[in-house]
Amino acid sequence: MKTATIPSVRVAPAFRAEIEALLGSGETLSEFVENSVVEAVQRRRNQAEFIARGIASLVDAQQSDSYVDADVVIGKLERKLAAAKAQR
Template sequence: MKTATFPSLRVDPQLRQDTESVLQEGESLSQFIEKAVRSQVALRQAKADFLARALVSRDKARATGRYVDADAVVGKLRQRLQQAKDERANA
């Protein structure tokens, strides 16, 4: 597959300097930018997928009239978090 390029990007000199200051050894500015773009694409796709699942769940709840109380959900999440903390402490 043939590669493509992004348009050139003009930035404030301070932003470029700040970016270059955090590059890892052997990492180029282009590699850093590519990783950043890939990360943002993945994050935005995950957010879009989450929203789509949430809307389906909402519509299903409305159609069936079955809802779960928010306090019950938060309680279960706290319980799971505590279990994970306990398991980590015992590891």
């Protein structure tokens, strides 16, 4: 399999020096950048999957009639809070 390159990124010299100071033992700047990109891609993939699961769960709850509207829940919580404050 052939490899591809990621475009260079211009940064201020001070920022590059800061990154280089944080590199692990034997770690190169290229390895650091590659690992950072891989982690960012995984984080975005996880976010997209999380949102997809949330939307699917919402649709399922609405279709199964076990859905409680957020305004109803918030109203109940506000009444409980008001009751707790009144008991003080």
